[in-house]
Amino acid sequence: MLDLLRGLRGITATPGRGCTRLAYAHFEDQAHDYLWERLRSISDLRRIEDAAGNTFIVPTSAAEDGSPVVLVGSHLDTVIEGGWLDGALGVAAGMYVLESKSRAGRADPHLGLVIFRDEEGVRFSTGLFGSKVFAGECTATDLDMRDSDGTSVRDVVPDPDGCSRYRPPVNAAAFLECHIEQGQRLIGSDARVGVVSGIVGIRRFELEAKGMANHAGTTDMRRRVDALVPVAEIVARCPSLVEDLDDAVITCGWLQVDPGAPNIVPGRAVATIEIRGKDDATLDGIERRLHDLVSSVQPAVSGGRCAEVGLKSLVSVAPNPTDATLSDLLVEVLDDRGLAYKRLASMAGHDTQQVARRCPSAMFFIPSIAGVSHNPDEDSHEEDILLAGELMSAWADRCVAECS
Amino acid sequence: MLDLLRGLRGITATPGRGCTRLAYAHFEDQAHDYLWERLRSISDLRRIEDAAGNTFIVPTSAAEDGSPVVLVGSHLDTVIEGGWLDGALGVAAGMYVLESKSRAGRADPHLGLVIFRDEEGVRFSTGLFGSKVFAGECTATDLDMRDSDGTSVRDVVPDPDGCSRYRPPVNAAAFLECHIEQGQRLIGSDARVGVVSGIVGIRRFELEAKGMANHAGTTDMRRRVDALVPVAEIVARCPSLVEDLDDAVITCGWLQVDPGAPNIVPGRAVATIEIRGKDDATLDGIERRLHDLVSSVQPAVSGGRCAEVGLKSLVSVAPNPTDATLSDLLVEVLDDRGLAYKRLASMAGHDTQQVARRCPSAMFFIPSIAGVSHNPDEDSHEEDILLAGELMSAWADRCVAECS
Numbered sequence: 118m119l120d121l122l123r124g125l126r127g128i129t130a131t132p133g134r135g136c137t138r139l140a141y142a143h144f145e146d147q148a149h150d151y152l153w154e155r156l157r158s159i160s161d162l163r164r165i166e167d168a169a170g171n172t173f174i175v176p177t178s179a180a181e182d183g184s185p186v187v188l189v190g191s192h193l194d195t196v197i198e199g200g201w202l203d204g205a206l207g208v209a210a211g212m213y214v215l216e217s218k219s220r221a222g223r224a225d226p227h228l229g230l231v232i233f234r235d236e237e238g239v240r241f242s243t244g245l246f247g248s249k250v251f252a253g254e255c256t257a258t259d260l261d262m263r264d265s266d267g268t269s270v271r272d273v274v275p276d277p278d279g280c281s282r283y284r285p286p287v288n289a290a291a292f293l294e295c296h297i298e299q300g301q302r303l304i305g306s307d308a309r310v311g312v313v314s315g316i317v318g319i320r321r322f323e324l325e326a327k328g329m330a331n332h333a334g335t336t337d338m339r340r341r342v343d344a345l346v347p348v349a350e351i352v353a354r355c356p357s358l359v360e361d362l363d364d365a366v367i368t369c370g371w372l373q374v375d376p377g378a379p380n381i382v383p384g385r386a387v388a389t390i391e392i393r394g395k396d397d398a399t400l401d402g403i404e405r406r407l408h409d410l411v412s413s414v415q416p417a418v419s420g421g422r423c424a425e426v427g428l429k430s431l432v433s434v435a436p437n438p439t440d441a442t443l444s445d446l447l448v449e450v451l452d453d454r455g456l457a458y459k460r461l462a463s464m465a466g467h468d469t470q471q472v473a474r475r476c477p478s479a480m481f482f483i484p485s486i487a488g489v490s491h492n493p494d495e496d497s498h499e500e501d502i503l504l505a506g507e508l509m510s511a512w513a514d515r516c517v518a519e520c521s
Numbered sequence: 522m523l524d525l526l527r528g529l530r531g532i533t534a535t536p537g538r539g540c541t542r543l544a545y546a547h548f549e550d551q552a553h554d555y556l557w558e559r560l561r562s563i564s565d566l567r568r569i570e571d572a573a574g575n576t577f578i579v580p581t582s583a584a585e586d587g588s589p590v591v592l593v594g595s596h597l598d599t600v601i602e603g604g605w606l607d608g609a610l611g612v613a614a615g616m617y618v619l620e621s622k623s624r625a626g627r628a629d630p631h632l633g634l635v636i637f638r639d640e641e642g643v644r645f646s647t648g649l650f651g652s653k654v655f656a657g658e659c660t661a662t663d664l665d666m667r668d669s670d671g672t673s674v675r676d677v678v679p680d681p682d683g684c685s686r687y688r689p690p691v692n693a694a695a696f697l698e699c700h701i702e703q704g705q706r707l708i709g710s711d712a713r714v715g716v717v718s719g720i721v722g723i724r725r726f727e728l729e730a731k732g733m734a735n736h737a738g739t740t741d742m743r744r745r746v747d748a749l750v751p752v753a754e755i756v757a758r759c760p761s762l763v764e765d766l767d768d769a770v771i772t773c774g775w776l777q778v779d780p781g782a783p784n785i786v787p788g789r790a791v792a793t794i795e796i797r798g799k800d801d802a803t804l805d806g807i808e809r810r811l812h813d814l815v816s817s818v819q820p821a822v823s824g825g826r827c828a829e830v831g832l833k834s835l836v837s838v839a840p841n842p843t844d845a846t847l848s849d850l851l852v853e854v855l856d857d858r859g860l861a862y863k864r865l866a867s868m869a870g871h872d873t874q875q876v877a878r879r880c881p882s883a884m885f886f887i888p889s890i891a892g893v894s895h896n897p898d899e900d901s902h903e904e905d906i907l908l909a910g911e912l913m914s915a916w917a918d919r920c921v922a923e924c925s
Contacts, residue, residue: 300739317738321783332894333772334721334797334868335704338760340892345773350757353750356742356821368737369749370785374776379725379793381774389783393738417760464738488744490736 118506119499121209124151125193126201135198135493136205140235140246141170141273148193149232152212156230159219165286168279169250174215175229175287185290186229187516188476189214189509192236192247192468199237200495202297206483206505208232210295213506214513227517229287233468234274240264248471255280285475290520291443292472293512294480295505297497299465301488308459309504310451311482312444316463316470317364317393318400318436324348324369324411328424330376330384338417344424345374345383346417351410351426352388358406364395364462365403386424389431395462396436436462437470443479446515450508481508522617522910523903528555529597529613530605539602539897540609544639544650545574545677552597553636556616560634563623569690572683573654577691578619579633589694590633591920592880593618593913596640596651596872603641604899606701610887610909612636614699617910618917631921633691637872638678644668652875659684689879694924695847696876697916698884699909701901703869705892712863713908714855715886716848720867720874721768721797722804722840728752728773728815732828734780734788742821748828749778749787750821755814755830756792762810768799768866769807790828793835799866800840840866841874847883850919854912885912 128148130137138144149172153164156174163180165173179186191207211230218224233251238244241262249255260271260280271277303311328344352369359365372388390407394400408428416423444460451458461482463469469480483501487494532552534541542548553576557568560578567584569577583590595611615634622628637655642648645666653659664675664684675681707715732748756773763769776792794811798804812832820827848864855862865886867873873884887905891898 298739299736300741301744302741319738331892332703332869333770333774333795334723334870335702335892335894336770337704337706337868338763338770340705343760343772345776346757346760349753349773349776353754353757353821356747356750356825359742360822366737366740366742368747368784368786369753370737370778370783370787371781372749372753372776372778374774377775379774379795380772382772383774391737391783417757418764421760464741465736466738488735488739490739 118209118213118502121212122201122205122502125205125209131198136195136201137197137199138193138195139240140194140237141240145194145234152208152232155212156215159215159224161224166275167251167286168274168276168283169247170234170275171247171251172232173229173287176224176226178226179229179287183288184227185288185520186227187291187293187513187520188229188231188289189293189513190231190233191294191296192233194235194237196237196239196491198493199491200493202495202497203299203490204236206297206502207295210506210509214510217510225517227520228513236468241270243270245466245468245471246270248468250280250283251285252471252474253283254471254474255283257281289476291476291516292469292478293443293509293516294467294469295509296467296480296482297485297490297495298482299485299488299490302461303459303482303484304488306459307457309456309501310458310508311461312447312458313439313463313480313482314460315395315436315438316467317395318397319432319434320392320400320404320430321432322390323429323431324351324388324390324426325429326386326424326426328382328384331382333380333382336382339421341382342422342424343382343417344386347414347424347426348372348386348388350414354410355390358403358410362399364464365393365399366464367392367403393464394436400436434466437473439469439473439479440477443477443516446519447479447481447512450511450515522613522906525613525616526605526609526906529609535602540599540605541601541603542597542599543644544598544641545644549598549638556612556636559616560619563619563628565628570679571655571690572678572680572687573651574638574679575651575655576636577633579691580628580630582630583633583691587692588631589692589924590631591695591697591917591924592633592635592693593697593917594635595698595700596637598639598641600641600643600895602897603895604897606899606901607703607894608640610906611698611700614910614913618914621914629921631924632917640872645674647674649870649872649875650674652872654684654687655689656875656878657687658875658878659687661685693880695880695920696873696882697847697913697920698871698873699913700871700884700886701889701894701899702886703889703892703894706865707863707886707888708892710863711861713860713905714862714912715865716851716862717843717867717884717886718864719799719840719842720871721799722801723836723838724796724804724808724834725836726794727833727835728755728792728794728830729833730790730828730830732786732788735786737784737786740786743825745786746826746828747786747821748790751818751828751830752776752790752792754818758814759794762807762814766803768868769797769803770868771796771807797868798840804840838870841877843873843877843883844881847881847920850923851883851885851916854915854919
């Protein structure tokens with residue numbers, strides 16, 4: 118697995134500065150081809166490219182007769198100057214499963230590899246695009262998204278119409294993914310592996326205050342309608358909204374002040390507030406607290422005036438539980454080997470959440486060193502990387518047995 | 522006075538959208554010329570342009586023999602789409618004094634008009650530039666300031682060297698300015714006039730927090746080093762620092778978050794904090810409270826980590842008291858007429874604060890309707906505008922008598 122991952126690391130637009138393989142750009146194509154070049158000598162496999170450019174490498178029999186296959190895999194696109202494992206680990210683990218079985222002369226007619234396109238969504242502000250197509254959820258809006266050069270998704274996918282009216286090229290019985298954790302919940306615990314109970318839901322809001330821009334000298338404090346002060350107060354108090362909750366975060370990552378001059382009282386302030394939670398009840402609870410916080414904001418100065426503050430929903434992604442049966446099969450594999458694990462929600466989005474709409478899907482995490490990801494320093498211990506391949510192989514065997 | 526002000530209002534780059542006469546641009550030049558065209562028929566006056574392009578219109582005798590003159594005036598440059606009275610009122614009041622005395626056949630050999638350049642500082646981010654030159658305080662840095670097209674102050678002033686090694690073209694005995702208040706302290710009081718006790722000092726700071734940019738999903742709340750949360754907390758609590766003080770304001774008018782994406786924990790947040798106060802003791806007190814506030818900031822989540830927060834001084838402008846004797850002469854004028862007044866600090870900068878370094882200087886305010894300024898809606902009641910001319914005339918008479 119390590120030579121494969123190192124080979125993929127070399128396929129990047131930015132040698133020496135982490136991995137850059139943007140969606141549908143040359144280096145992503147090259148990475149897909151690289152894997153097929155390694156696998157094509159295994160004679161009973163066939164490469165299929167779907168309407169979105171997702172790569173399926175499946176037994177010829179399954180490609181021809183539509184017999185069910187358990188798919189393992191992930192994605193090969195990266196953020197700009199990202200790490201070498203995000204996405205690539207899951208693909209390399211899938212490759213390892215296929216290659217090792219083939220070398221051992223026991224190639225499985227019900228096992229295939231899938232490599233999704235454009236998981237990161239950096240280039241087109243899409244995200245999980247390839248797996249969304251596979252899930253049959255692609256919309257015209259997705260296809261019309263454009264990159265900074267004005268190129269649309271529609272311009273780069275092999276078959277835009279086929280994305281909208283999607284027919285999966287294989288009969289997927291299950292999808293198994295492994296990934297680096299990208300966080301720090303496994304580090305410092307005894308667990309070698311995180312069994313993903315589900316992918317968190319995300320709700321993103323726009324917090325906007327409308328005040329009155331005015332001279333910062335001549336407008337006395339009681340006559341101001343400062344738009345930034347109430348927004349700042351809300352942002353400062355957001356962390357307290359999730360302090361008593363597990364697997365829940367709240368973030369203000371973007372804030373803008375208008376007109377934005379040191380000597381002008383802000384007339385408008387806008388911020389994004391993003392919440393993530395493991396289930397709808399958690400998300401509903403945080404959202405309620407956020408609305409309460411927004412409506413509780415008082416004028417900054419006694420007798421003063423308060424800007425009008427509003428909260429508007431921008432994005433809502435439902436939480437996706439993983440398949441319980443598949444997860445239990447993984448736990449059996451871990452128990453057999455006496456490996457400690459932890460059940461946790463994935464705080465980031467992954468292809469698994471889209472594929473779950475098409476077929477039962479599950480995933481596991483290995484630890485990320487220092488929790489670093491989307492960064493050239495992203496790394497995992499060698500023994501954890503190798504373990505990922507072994508676990509995926511054993512898990513896939515059980516799934517094939519279960520699904521057949 | 523009103524026809525003069527209406528004439529000036531017509532000299533703008535943006536007819537119908539307030540007044541735009543940027544410093545050293547065509548419309549500012551044209552406004553200076555317009556006044557001289559009106560005054561040149563008064564035969565014993567001479568126009569002098571100094572190294573900065575400030576216009577002095579003084580009795581020929583004073584221009585030739587260096588006898589002392591009391592200068593009245595203000596500036597004619599404006600912000601973009603500003604009002605018709607900011608600056609123009611003080612110049613028009615000065616014109617009114619000269620014209621009315623001349624018409625009455627009692628032109629005063631010790632009275633002159635001055636029109637300063639570039640008070641607003643919009644074009645070059647300078648501010649009070651012409652009066653700063655007159656005060657002998659112009660630096661190379663001032664001359665090197667550039668506008669958005671790359672043109673420097675040095676490129677547009679008549680004599681850059683003369684700005685640095687300045688010799689005033691007239692022997693100024695005193696400077697009297699009147700201006701609209703641009704605030705709301707006179708409205709709702711009984712006072713017709715504000716006698717300016719001094720111009721507030723301004724201290725501007727950069728508040729910077731350095732945290733660690735990270736994934737807003739996978740980075741749990743206790744492991745975050747969020748740069749925005751502590752900055753937001755400080756900004757939200759700033760108004761409380763001046764709540765018990767008169768003539769003091771605090772403003773955060775600009776704030777930036779890096780990298781600035783909804784799904785990334787802020788790695789850096791920077792804001793400007795500006796304080797204004799009537800004297801050094803007030804400013805020192807607020808600054809001390811601000812430092813205490815910055816050092817009191819705690820992690821947002823119990824057991825969490827706090828970004829490193831620093832406060833750096835950017836700009837410091839000392840408060841400028843006006844001349845007490847000149848102000849008392851104005852109070853005598855007001856008392857004689859039975860006009861109510863209020864002594865107050867000017868919360869905005871004015872040419873008076875620079876000229877005070879050269880000669881005794883004082884100023885008064887008339888009310889601004891609704892406190893609106895730097896806006897096409899800027900206005901004052903006609904009776905107040907006319908009163909400004911009358912008061913300036915009577916005040917100038919007393920000053921000439923006092924100074925001679």
